[in-house]
Amino acid sequence: DIVMTQSPSSLSVSAGEKVTMSCKSSQSLLNSGNQKNYLAWYQQKPGQPPKLLIYGASTRESGVPDRFTGSGSGTDFTLTISSVQAEDLAVYYCQNDHSYPLTFGAGTKLELK
């Protein structure tokens, strides 16, 4: 199974700050045929289901604010929030969408300082 390792486990931030969180996979998520990275990012707020933010490592889902940016390739990926808003406080998960079984990271919890 592909192991997804997220860091840090939690981040304490102030509104307006830039935030970066990491996701590393134990195997490459790059499909050599189409050169796409099968890595997704989700946001989950308390009592809600996960919400898809980013797929293909860097493509923003429709309706997701452009302050959210995904980057990386192969085994190293990053989610950046350019200017954190109060509504961004949540847990963020990365997901291997490349190989079965699909696997998720343990999450990064974004908290207010």
Added chain:
Amino acid sequence: EVQLQQSGPELVKPGASVKISCKASGYSFTGYFMNWVKQSHGKSLEWIGRINPYNGDTFYNQKFKGKATLTVDKSSSTAHMELLSLTSEDSAVYYCGRNGLYAMDYWGQGTSVTVSS
């Protein structure tokens, strides 16, 4: 508007089985795989498996083989997951999630399953 409406919370006894449902609307049900994901209290997400509603083909996480059975009813655009021989370890919130072109783009609201005598 795409919607996935899951069945209500379940309280079940150890050793019993439970079947939860996920009714899809707003899109062609047979055109997208449906995933099922487990979230134990305060923990991360575990992929249980997915089903192709078009032909019923299933793909399971080995960890959940024998524990979960995925089916669909095309006539009602509903996906089902049956959980067998329940123990306290199966107490969790279970989500269905549509597989879009890439990743799970729409999710149900979740169904809480509590296993207790």
